[in-house]
Amino acid sequence: MSQKQDQWTSKLGFILAAAGSAIGLGAIWKLPYVAGTSGGGAFFLIFLLFTIFLGLPLLLTEFTIGRKTQHEAVTAYRMLAPGTFWHWIGKLGVATSFFLLSFYSVVGGWIVVYFARSITEGIGGRGAEEFEQLFGQTISSPVLAISAHLIFMLMTILVVQGGVQKGIERVSKLMMPALFILFIIIVIRSVTLPGAMEGVEFFLLPDFSSVTGQTVLYALGQAFFSLSLGVSIMVTYSSYLKSNESLPRSAVSIVGLTIFISILAGLAIFPAVFSFGLEPAEGPPLIFIVLPTVFSEIPLGGVFFVAFMALLLFATLTSAFSLLEMVVASVTKNDPAKRKKAAWACGLLIFVMGIPSALSYGIMDDVLIFGMTFFDALDYLVSNIMLPLGALLIAIFAPLKIKKDDLYEEMQKGSAFKRSLFNLWYVLVKFVVPIAIVLAFLNTIIRGGV
Numbered sequence: 001m002s003q004k005q006d007q008w009t010s011k012l013g014f015i016l017a018a019a020g021s022a023i024g025l026g027a028i029w030k031l032p033y034v035a036g037t038s039g040g041g042a043f044f045l046i047f048l049l050f051t052i053f054l055g056l057p058l059l060l061t062e063f064t065i066g067r068k069t070q071h072e073a074v075t076a077y078r079m080l081a082p083g084t085f086w087h088w089i090g091k092l093g094v095a096t097s098f099f100l101l102s103f104y105s106v107v108g109g110w111i112v113v114y115f116a117r118s119i120t121e122g123i124g125g126r127g128a129e130e131f132e133q134l135f136g137q138t139i140s141s142p143v144l145a146i147s148a149h150l151i152f153m154l155m156t157i158l159v160v161q162g163g164v165q166k167g168i169e170r171v172s173k174l175m176m177p178a179l180f181i182l183f184i185i186i187v188i189r190s191v192t193l194p195g196a197m198e199g200v201e202f203f204l205l206p207d208f209s210s211v212t213g214q215t216v217l218y219a220l221g222q223a224f225f226s227l228s229l230g231v232s233i234m235v236t237y238s239s240y241l242k243s244n245e246s247l248p249r250s251a252v253s254i255v256g257l258t259i260f261i262s263i264l265a266g267l268a269i270f271p272a273v274f275s276f277g278l279e280p281a282e283g284p285p286l287i288f289i290v291l292p293t294v295f296s297e298i299p300l301g302g303v304f305f306v307a308f309m310a311l312l313l314f315a316t317l318t319s320a321f322s323l324l325e326m327v328v329a330s331v332t333k334n335d336p337a338k339r340k341k342a343a344w345a346c347g348l349l350i351f352v353m354g355i356p357s358a359l360s361y362g363i364m365d366d367v368l369i370f371g372m373t374f375f376d377a378l379d380y381l382v383s384n385i386m387l388p389l390g391a392l393l394i395a396i397f398a399p400l401k402i403k404k405d406d407l408y409e410e411m412q413k414g415s416a417f418k419r420s421l422f423n424l425w426y427v428l429v430k431f432v433v434p435i436a437i438v439l440a441f442l443n444t445i446i447r448g449g450v
């Protein structure tokens, strides 16, 4: 604990790394398929409201806890509430990261395979059906799914063992802007396909008749998932931040970027889904079938597809780094001498934990837990139970255990933060966030959704 804390070298580095954690499969892969299965535009609207009114204040809360204590999450809660059980929020976050990364990395593996294929085979001359088959083959082969999952975990370990500055920050600076640019190109192609408007309407025009208790809980889980909240990762990341940076501004930038990429993802996928006569409720394979099909309609599509897969892989990796970092930081407690070993030990354990998820679309597709495959059950547990629970505890913790003036002081560092906005934040975190999460849980339980 006495070691000098590793630090981000610049504000941009921190924002990119935090945005890198936030932007990943949540916005690009999960949002479109969950929206596709749970009501399209209505889901998206509820997700947006949750992101702005619950996600943004919570992100600021996690930032404040981390920067104030300058320590990774478990230690941070311990310092703020010594001798109490509150540090279990940090431990819950470590457990959540562990489970989350185990199946996240499986999807990361699919991307690795697609990336490799996009280089060796190209995408020319195939239609949606062939891509559907190709995807089926990719995820159902045990050897392929497990080796790809392993490759993805190894890449994650190699970066995290290098520490936050050298590893995570440097790569983020280049690739995030590139991802945005490429996405905009895809959106332009997708919305100009014949029949695309139906998809735009599906995604942007809310139809509330399809909203159920489940939809609300899914939207809540998705809002937390997309911003990496409830896991205390943002506590750990902001503990590496210097005191002269404004936390509210950083939080707003990250939420803005995440919403922007979520909209781009929806506008890239749904118009194409309708134009090619595909099914929006396709589930997890959705982007892997739709995107190659869109690219095959673009001049130089093969080249763009390779670039897009590289960037998607990158976006997924930066989220994976944060998940592994959370686990590793809790083990090493900022002792650099232990980092390398811890990264390998934790990373390989997570790989093993992910094996049943990797097999969920192949030889284990008939092993069901509460009617879901292992992969889906783990995702449900993490996204719809552990993340909202972690978020609830953090929202209760901050106003209870940190003095109001201290909170305000921390948020004021770097640039002035209006008292009225601070008061709004306070009310949202103290009352609105906990009540909304509890209601979402109750709603699902009462309507028999869980």
Ligand code: PHE
Residues within 6 Å of the ligand: 021, 022, 023, 024, 025, 026, 027, 100, 224, 225, 226, 227, 228, 229, 231, 233, 319, 320, 322, 323
């Ligand atoms: N936010 C990441 C994504 O959208 C996933 C994530 C969730 C990462 C929670 C860290 C913690 O892909």
